[in-house]
Amino acid sequence: MNFKKxxxxxxxxxxxxxxxxxxxFNAVNLSQGSPDYDLGDEMKKFLMEGIHTDLTQxxxxxxxxxxxxxxxxxxxxxxxxxxxxxxxxxxxxGATYSLYVSLATFLEAGDEVIVLEPCxxxxxxxIGIRNAIPVYVPMDENxxxxxxxxxxxxxxxxxxxxxxxxxxxxxxxxEEKDWNQLWExxxxxxxIVISDEVYQVITYDGKPHYSAFHHPEIKERCFCIYSFEKIxxxxxxxxxxxxxxxxxxxxxxxxxxxxxxxxxxYAQFALAKGLGIFDIxxxxxxxxxxxxxxxxxxxxxxxxxxEKTQGGYFQTVDFSEFSKGISDKDFSISLIxxxxxxxxPYSAFYHNxxxxxxxxxxxxxxxxxxxxxxxxxxxxxxKAPLS
Amino acid sequence: xxxxxKHNGAELTIFSEMSxxxxxNNAVNLSQGFPDYEIxxxxxxxLARATNQNHNQYAPLSGNPLLIExxxxxxxxxxxxxxxxxEEITVIPGATYGIYAALTTILEPGDEVIVFEPCxxxxxxxxxxxxxxxxxxxxxxNFELNWDEFENAISxxxxxxxxxxxxxxxxxxxTxxxxEKFYSxxxxxxxIVISDEVYDQLVYDNYEFYxxxxxxxxxxxxxxxxxxxxxxxITGWKIGYIVADEKLMKAFRSVHQYMMxxxxxPAQFALAKYLEIFDxxENRKIMQNRRDLFMDLMKETPFEFTDLANxxxxxxxxxxxxxxxxxxxxxxxxxxxxxxxxxxPISAFYHNxxxxxxxxxxxxxxxxxxxxAVENLxxxx
Numbered sequence: 001m002n003f004k005k006x007x008x009x010x011x012x013x014x015x016x017x018x019x020x021x022x023x024x025f026n027a028v029n030l031s032q033g034s035p036d037y038d039l040g041d042e043m044k045k046f047l048m049e050g051i052h053t054d055l056t057q058x059x060x061x062x063x064x065x066x067x068x069x070x071x072x073x074x075x076x077x078x079x080x081x082x083x084x085x086x087x088x089x090x091x092x093x094g095a096t097y098s099l100y101v102s103l104a105t106f107l108e109a110g111d112e113v114i115v116l117e118p119c120x121x122x123x124x125x126x127i128g129i130r131n132a133i134p135v136y137v138p139m140d141e142n143x144x145x146x147x148x149x150x151x152x153x154x155x156x157x158x159x160x161x162x163x164x165x166x167x168x169x170x171x172x173x174x175e176e177k178d179w180n181q182l183w184e185x186x187x188x189x190x191x192i193v194i195s196d197e198v199y200q201v202i203t204y205d206g207k208p209h210y211s212a213f214h215h216p217e218i219k220e221r222c223f224c225i226y227s228f229e230k231i232x233x234x235x236x237x238x239x240x241x242x243x244x245x246x247x248x249x250x251x252x253x254x255x256x257x258x259x260x261x262x263x264x265x266y267a268q269f270a271l272a273k274g275l276g277i278f279d280i281x282x283x284x285x286x287x288x289x290x291x292x293x294x295x296x297x298x299x300x301x302x303x304x305x306x307e308k309t310q311g312g313y314f315q316t317v318d319f320s321e322f323s324k325g326i327s328d329k330d331f332s333i334s335l336i337x338x339x340x341x342x343x344x345p346y347s348a349f350y351h352n353x354x355x356x357x358x359x360x361x362x363x364x365x366x367x368x369x370x371x372x373x374x375x376x377x378x379x380x381x382x383k384a385p386l387s
Numbered sequence: 388x389x390x391x392x393k394h395n396g397a398e399l400t401i402f403s404e405m406s407x408x409x410x411x412n413n414a415v416n417l418s419q420g421f422p423d424y425e426i427x428x429x430x431x432x433x434l435a436r437a438t439n440q441n442h443n444q445y446a447p448l449s450g451n452p453l454l455i456e457x458x459x460x461x462x463x464x465x466x467x468x469x470x471x472x473x474e475e476i477t478v479i480p481g482a483t484y485g486i487y488a489a490l491t492t493i494l495e496p497g498d499e500v501i502v503f504e505p506c507x508x509x510x511x512x513x514x515x516x517x518x519x520x521x522x523x524x525x526x527x528x529n530f531e532l533n534w535d536e537f538e539n540a541i542s543x544x545x546x547x548x549x550x551x552x553x554x555x556x557x558x559x560x561x562t563x564x565x566x567e568k569f570y571s572x573x574x575x576x577x578x579i580v581i582s583d584e585v586y587d588q589l590v591y592d593n594y595e596f597y598x599x600x601x602x603x604x605x606x607x608x609x610x611x612x613x614x615x616x617x618x619x620x621i622t623g624w625k626i627g628y629i630v631a632d633e634k635l636m637k638a639f640r641s642v643h644q645y646m647m648x649x650x651x652x653p654a655q656f657a658l659a660k661y662l663e664i665f666d667x668x669e670n671r672k673i674m675q676n677r678r679d680l681f682m683d684l685m686k687e688t689p690f691e692f693t694d695l696a697n698x699x700x701x702x703x704x705x706x707x708x709x710x711x712x713x714x715x716x717x718x719x720x721x722x723x724x725x726x727x728x729x730x731x732p733i734s735a736f737y738h739n740x741x742x743x744x745x746x747x748x749x750x751x752x753x754x755x756x757x758x759x760a761v762e763n764l765x766x767x768x
Contacts, residue, residue: 013644016448034444047438047653051431055623056423062403093480093625093647100646104516106390109496125645129491131518236444236652238480250398251390257403258396258512260484264651265623266434 007125014121014348021333022342028373030361031342033168033313034235037366043232043274050269062253062262063091066272071241074275078201079208087246090253093263094238095198095227100126101259102194102223102242103160105251107132111159113194116145118349118356120168120196132159136351142307143170145178151185158189163212164196166203166311169349169360173207173310179215193222198230198240199312201280204288207310213243220245223252228271230313231283233364237267287364291315294363297374302381303359313364316346320357327355335359340376396512401735408720409729415760418719418729420555420700421622422751430619430661437656446652448644450478450628454659458628461662469598474633477640480650481625482585482614487513488646489581489610489629490547492639494519498546500581503532505736505743507555507583519546523738529693530557530703532565538572547579550599553586556736556747557703558696560594566602579635580605585614585627588667590698591675600630607632610639615658617700619665620751624654677757678702681750684761689768700751703733707744709767714742722746726767728760 015032022029029036055064068086075082075089092098099122107113109131115123117136127134135158137149150161163182165174182193195212203209212222224243229235242252294315295308302322309315323331328345336342346356363370397404405418416423442451449455455473462469479485486509490500496518502510504525514521524540527533550569552561561569573580582599590596599609611630616622631639678696685692690704706718713721715732723729733745750757 007641007645009641009645013448016644032445036444038441039438039443044438048435051434054425056421056425093484096645097480097647104393109518122645122648125642129642129646131496234443236442236446236649238647238649238651248390254396254398255393255512255516257400258394258483258509258516259487260481260625261400261509262623262625264625264654266654267651 007128009121009125014344018332018336018342018344021336025336025340027336027340027342028369028376029342030363030365030369030373031344033362033364035233035364036369037233039233042277043234043270046270046273047266049273050266053269055265055269062257064265064268064272067091067268067275070272070275074278075243077280079280080210080214082211082213082243084213084243085246088249089241089243090249090256091239091241091263091268092256093240093260094229095196095225095240096122096126097260098223098225098240098242099123099194099196100129101252101255102225102244103127103130103132104255105248106192107159110157112155112157114150114153114158114161116150116163117351118143118169118346119162119164121348123162124351133157134351143167143172145181147181147185150182154185154189154191158191160192160194161186162194162196166197166199166209168199168312169314169344169346170316171309171312171314173203174210176210176214179210179212179218183215183217187217191221193218195222195224197224198227200226200231202230202284202287202313203311204284204291204308205310209311211243221248223248231278232271232274237264239263239267239271287313290363290365290367290370293367294361294370297370300381301374301377303377313362314360315363316358316360318358328357328359329353329355332359335380339380341373394512394515395738396508400508401731402508405719405723405729405731408723412723412727412729414723414727414729415756415763416729417748417750417752417756417760418731420617420749420751422620423756424620424753426619426621427661429664430621430657433657433660434653436660437653440656442653442656444652446478446649446655448640448649449473449476450650451652451655451659454478454655454662457659457662461665467595467597467601469600469630471600471630472633475636476628476630477636477643478650478655479612479627479629479643480647481616482583482612482627483509484647485610485612485627485629486510486549486581486583487516488643489612489631489639490514490517490519491646492635492642493579494546497544499542499544501537501540501545501548503550504738505530505556505733506549506551508735510549511738520544521738530554530559534568534572541572541576541578545576545578547581548573549581549583551583553590553596553698555586555699556701556731556733557694558699558701559694560590560697561597563597566597566599566605570602570605574604578608580609582609582611584611585617586699587613588618588670589674589700590671591678592695592697594697596698598630608635610635618670619658619661624651626650626654626658674700674751677750677752677754680754681748681757681761684758685764687768688761688764690764700749702748702750703745704748705745711744715744715746716740716742719746727763
């Protein structure tokens with residue numbers, strides 16, 4: 001009895017591996033993108049209100065009417081508004097799942113999907129599980145898309161391209177001109193855009209988020225994937241949504257209804273209430289302050305920060321000047337074991353695990369956690385470079 | 388750019404369709420398998436505690452450690468003990484997902500999967516979306532398996548069989564003998580068994596639940612899928628668990644971790660705690676009483692019953708006495724519109740929508756709902 005291997009990834013993913021090591025060595029954990037602070041009394045209160053409301057009749061429907069209403073409203077009051085109808089959204093059980101289901105709506109065996117590297121690690125397996133083929137295109141040094149390389153990678157078999165902005169791990173944002181460029185390249189093809197926008201409105205320094213759905217042409221052939229978890233700091237609730245044109249949403253729901261049907265009804269209730277009072281600007285300030293705190297603290301560390309992150313939960317740091325000749329994976333493991341700080345090595349975001357001399361830190365943590373991490377790093381400065 | 392049809396399932400599941408019709412006609416809804424009574428206050432409190440104590444971030448891939456531990460104990464303490472290790476269980480976002488992901492784990496394009504009809508409506512789309520080919524075997528008039536037909540359906544391409552006990556929609560239960568006999572047909576093959584066991588806690592009268600995982604040989608090649616939704620009457624929570632031997636489970640997790648990763652964490656914590664105080668027997672009795680109340684009241688209606696449901700939320704009824712011209716779908720719609728009771732036509736559980744003269748009632752409802760429904764149905768006399 002044999003099982004096909006659908007993807008080249010390790011059996012235990014890097015986040016699980018690093019997370020385990022972090023708890024084994026009691027390290028400050030800045031690896032996984034899940035906050036360590038309280039989610040706030042409001043969301044707790046809303047969830048409890050939901051628990052004490054009789055929602056049994058809604059157990060059967062895919063979206064709670066209040067959530068639908070408040071979600072449409074939220075989407076319309078983004079810094080750059082998006083106006084959609086209730087037929088252009090769907091609610092589902094997490095962004096990872098949504099990405100998979102989006103791909104499942106159109107991918108045929110043997111289709112190619114362009115993936116820009118570095119990238120989040122579930123893209124390749126999701127493509128592989130659908131018996132399609134990932135085609136990797138490296139980004140430029142500063143994580144800008146390399147248009148020529150993207151163009152060159154398109155074949156007759158290309159069915160989709162996955163874009164991610166704000167980008168994980170680099171935090172890079174796609175600007176309006178990037179979407180225009182992409183459109184120029186794909187307009188005469190049938191390529192569908194899968195746009196991972198889970199960090200959506202969490203963008204810094206006044207830079208707004210441009211969604212694939214803002215583009216007048218791309219909006220007709222994209223799936224935009226969002227996460228409630230990132231904006232409400234509830235990674236464990238597994239709740240997300242997508243925006244796409246009506247036809248795409250219909251196909252998405254047609255698979256989703258047989259794959260999981262609906263999402264946790266109390267979470268829907270709390271999210272509806274939460275969205276009703278959600279302050280986008282305040283949320284940005286909350287994270288921007290944490291980002292700045294982290295970057296400030298890193299000034300006294302052996303790491304280089306070439307650019308502050310533009311969006312999302314993560315800051316990239318470069319250690320290659322400090323410790324030469326060590327792979328980022330080995331370096332990150334050594335950091336955990338010897339200096340009690342856990343981060344994710346950049347090689348984890350490349351299919352060939354190429355060493356990038358960089359680490360990804362999650363700053364969506366309590367201030368005291370960030371301070372403790374910086375303190376531990378001080379120790380590193382006193383020692384000879386790791387090798 | 389075309390989005391191809393990935394499966395032959397309806398664009399809108401029959402359950403959504405009938406629930407919508409019920410709402411439109413203000414009918415008593417005995418169609419979909421979700422309870423209309425409130426959940427245990429204790430479980431609500433535990434969920435509140437979970438979120439308050441900050442169980443709000445990612446849970447581990449296989450599930451909340453306390454939930455895993457308590458599930459192992461809970462299963463060991465079953466009347467018929469079911470033993471497995473923590474490498475053999477994973478918490479999943481609902482049984483429907485579990486069935487789909489188990490199929491994803493094992494299927495190659497062109498593989499055949501045997502399905503006994505009538506069956507739950509997600510099986511076939513799940514097979515097709517994973518590139519498999521459903522091979523149908525019809526249960527007989529009494530919803531018993533015809534073993535010869537099963538044998539004939541097995542081919543070199545058969546990769547899996549989906550079984551379901553307690554059965555939806557008929558409430559039938561596989562006995563230990565059934566399972567042994569089933570094994571004898573597949574023992575010389577490498578066929579994997581996907582066993583939908585979501586109603587495991589709801590077996591009535593003197594019946595006992597046997598899992599495929601109880602069988603010493605089948606356990607090496609089956610996925611048994613369970614549901615907290617059905618167990619604790621919380622279908623809106625979308626959580627279940629899947630049991631399989633270590634090798635199968637490893638392959639399952641390798642797919643699951645990239646398709647979904649993990650499951651709602653406050654709910655997992657609440658479920659873990661609730662398992663410690665859950666009264667299996669009490670829960671079973673309450674549901675049996677609901678069935679008995681329903682059956683007792685239904686005596687005053689023209690419906691006929693061949694068999695009493697031995698398990699699950701459902702009772703099948705024959706309506707030929709009332710109308711032998713209409714198809715079961717037409718009858719279900721007619722009944723909803725004119726007598727204000729929504730049910731599910733049994734044809735919905737067949738890929739070819741074959742007319743059966745039967746409809747399915749869900750009795751997992753408040754007493755007053757059941758009474759109101761039967762009151763409406765009495766007008767048929």
